[in-house]
Amino acid sequence: MKVLVTGGSGFIASHVIDKLVEAGHEAVNYDLRPSPWHGDEIQFFEGSITDAAALQRALEGCDAVAHLAAAADVNEVNADPLWAEELNARGSACVLEAARQAGVKRVIYASTIWVYQDNNELEIDEDVNPALPSHLYTAGKLAGEAYCTSYKSLYDLDYTILRFGIPYGPRAREATVLALFVNKAFKGEPITLAGGGTQTRRFVYVEDIADAVVASLRPEAANRIYNLVGSEETSIREVAEKVEELLGNTEIVITEGRAGDFAGAVISGQRAADELDWTPQTDFAEGARRYVEWRRERAEAAAPPA
Ligand SMILES: NC(=O)c1ccc[n+]([C@@H]2O[C@H](COP(=O)([O-])OP(=O)(O)OC[C@H]3O[C@@H](n4cnc5c(N)ncnc54)[C@H](O)[C@@H]3O)[C@@H](O)[C@H]2O)c1
Known part of the structure; x- marks a missing residue:
């Protein structure tokens, strides 16, 4: 498959690129800045996820997009809420719209287990709906999730929502x-x-998360939500x-x-184990x-x- 990775110069997405290539896929990086981790071997488009037209051009011929670009640092989000909203909410809408226009079949969306932060349940799986958020970061990430499910029901664009645990590596x-x-x-x-x-x-090791992103390209992961947590x-x-x-x-x-x-809460990763055959290694x-x-x-x- 040919997969465009937004934010591919960043921490987690750069590992996603490595794992895509390892699995025999073609990876394309779309980021504001060139990658410190890859060179000419990975096609690179310099651009913003808020530029839907540029994204659409970059998505030409792609089968899927792994959307990881975001304002991912909570302190930066709190310091500049409108910038974060533009990236995490509007930027995600742009990625979905560009995917729709370019005829891409699936958007893999990087979310976070912090979306459960305001829930009272002690044990949480993907059937538990995240409570309305008390933080701007989770508000933005949940907006992206909501756009994924809306694009599915309105335009039949497939999504996979991955709620990442606390990555390190x-x-x-x-x-x-x-x-x-x-x-x-x-x-x-x-x-x-x-x-x-x-x-x-x-904690969940970053390369294990990247493996899960690759596994989520499988057809059975379409229109599913997965928690990716450490064991x-x-x-x-x-x-x-x-x-x-x-x-x-x-x-x-x-x-x-x-x-x-x-x-x-204890967050279950059982669904990813059952359906994607993914457990952190x-x-x-x-x-x-x-x-x-x-x-x-x-x-x-x-x-x-x-
Ligand atoms: N790091 C965590 O603790 C964590 C936890 C759970 C989920 N996530 C999610 O995983 C994803 C990746 O997080 P990360 O920690 O690797 O982030 P990161 O900050 O390392 O990488 C983000 C990348 O996005 C790029 N970017 C920023 N604005 C952009 C724009 N307008 N257009 C294009 N690219 C842009 C940056 O240049 C950077 O390379 C995010 O969606 C984040 O919300 C992260």
């Missing part, structure tokens, strides 16, 4: 907890855990201990503070090891020769 932004702890270790600074770092997260709970303290084990050069300091917050220990190795290589490449 090579190419991650610096704001993630693992990246922050690795930065501390590189500088030889202590990692401070207020209240013991007992709060847990279900283990990892506490923030375990993240710190893993960094200490892998890099040494740091000390974990436990300070007084609020004990771990409630981890939130990389446990946190292995994923963290690969991330640290990548950071080491980058640090060595950036260091002036001895």
